[in-house]
Amino acid sequence: VSDVEAAVDQVDAITDAPAPTTDGPTPAEPTAPIDLGLLPFTARLDATGRLLLGGLDVAGLADEFGTPLFVYDERHLRARCRDWARFLGGPGNVAYASKAFLCRAMARLIDEEGLALDVSTAGELHAALLAGFPAPRLIFHGNNKSYAELKRALEAGVGRIVVDSFDELVRLDGLGERGFGPARVLIRLNPGIDAGTHAHLTTAAEDSKFGFSVASGAAADACRWAHESQHLELVGLHAHIGSQIHDPASYSAACRVLAELAARLRAEHGAMLDELNLGGGLGVRYRAFDRPPMLNRFATSLREAAVKACEEAGVSPMPRIVVEPGRSIAATGGITLYRIGTIKEIPDVRTYVAVDGGMSDNIRTVAYGAAYEAFLPAQAGAARPLAVAVAGKHCEQGDVIVPDAHLPEAVAVGDVLCTPVTGAYGYAMASNYNKVPRPAVVFVSDGRARVVVRRESLDDLVRLDEE
Ligand code: LLP
Secondary structure (H helix, E strand, O other), X not given: OOHHHXXXXXXXXXXXXXXXXXXXXXXXXOOOOOOXXXXXXXXXXXXXXXXXXXXXXXXXXXXXXXXXXXXXXXXXXXXXXXXXXXXXXXXXXXEEEHHHOOOHHHHHHHHHOOXXXXXXXXXXXXXHHHOOOOHHHXXXXXXXXXXXXXXXXXXXXXXXXXXXXXXXXXXXXXXXXOOOOOEEEEXXXXXXXXXXOOHHHEOOOOOOOOOEEOOOOHHHHHHHHHXXXXXXXXXXXXXXXXXXXXXXXXXXXXXXXXXXXXXXXXXHHOOOOOEEEOOOOEOOOOOOOOOOOOHHHHHHHHHHHXXXXXXXXXXXXXXXXXXXXXXXXXXXXXXXXXXXXXXXXXXOOEEEEEEXXXXXXXXXXXXXXXXXXXXXXXXXXXXXXXXXXXXXXXXXXOOEEEEEEEEOOOOOOXXXXXXXXXXXXXXXXXXXXXXXXXXXXXXXXXXXXXXXXXXXXXXXXXXXXXX
């Protein structure tokens, strides 16, 4: 068994999903047919090699709902929630990071799975509350929460506020004096760890806008403040060390920092902390040859690191260990469908395949140098010998979604093209650059598709303009 097959088996073992199959050369070859392990769990090929998701023909979804289109597989999203819950001792110890992808249907799905929800702005809070998400299971984040945002969160009764600055402590105390609260808070630490991911995704190196520096003593001061304030209830400590992380070892260091501070607070101030929140960060496979850790191993090593750190620091009883995965729940659960509009072959240079979306629905390639694969859902079983660049329709040369894609020889104008693993930070970071309407979002499950976010119309694009 290849590494990839072993990885796929591992996923199946923890999700009860039938094993995906791909025929042909080893999936790690870029010219091989798309590796179904990059697609949601219900991905299957029919007898003619067309891709099915949730039992539905994927190219047919593009015909029915238009393109560009985000398609999420509900079973996949739910399976990822359950995997995290299983390894963290229950759904209440897992908060889905809604910044990865949020709409009201997603908030309801997360609620149905019993998870908590991480929101980081008034906008995310609003969407969650409108969806009927129970406020006690909301965790409110953000490095610069305004007075109005904090007031709204306290009025709504959010379960946790993760405090990120002394200014925020002042605001929360002020709100407490006016009768809002009590705020149940976690103090966000900056443990001073570089988790070895992209610079824009590293959040806990000493030079960071997030959290209170542990090294400088600011973290201990903030904890003492929260503990002594009559308006605040210090519930725990938080650290989020980055995103798309491949090495769980970085978390051991973070756990030690959290546990040591928890022990000090107990010894010096009698503060008993209930929760240690380790944030999100588990990396996912964007391409067949990517090798992030499997969820079960990652989650297990996180728990073990936390338990060990608490034991070594003498923190007992063991606090609740909470995580906040975003990408590892949403990314592989979603795909993007585009329609190919032109194919431009520049002899001896490159072939551009231009699609009807681009950097407005996927900014990750431009922003982080993120790498994706591409394939044609109507020929998902076909080899992909043709090296092309998949470009968008924006007025920028840099508007390339997959610079090094491979497609089947028979690719043609009018075909539906798919980029997998776009469920996290895709739609969430979409823009209207060039006045391009944002795509629709569809959830598929058991042979049914439903629109959960409608496509923006041209009129939507000018709805805020004064006439
Ligand atoms: N908790 C906190 C406090 C966070 O700031 C984040 C992500 C998460 C949890 C979830 O992390 P995840 O499990 O998704 O890695 N736009 C970037 C990712 C930015 C992540 C921001 N914070 C991207 O597209 O890669």
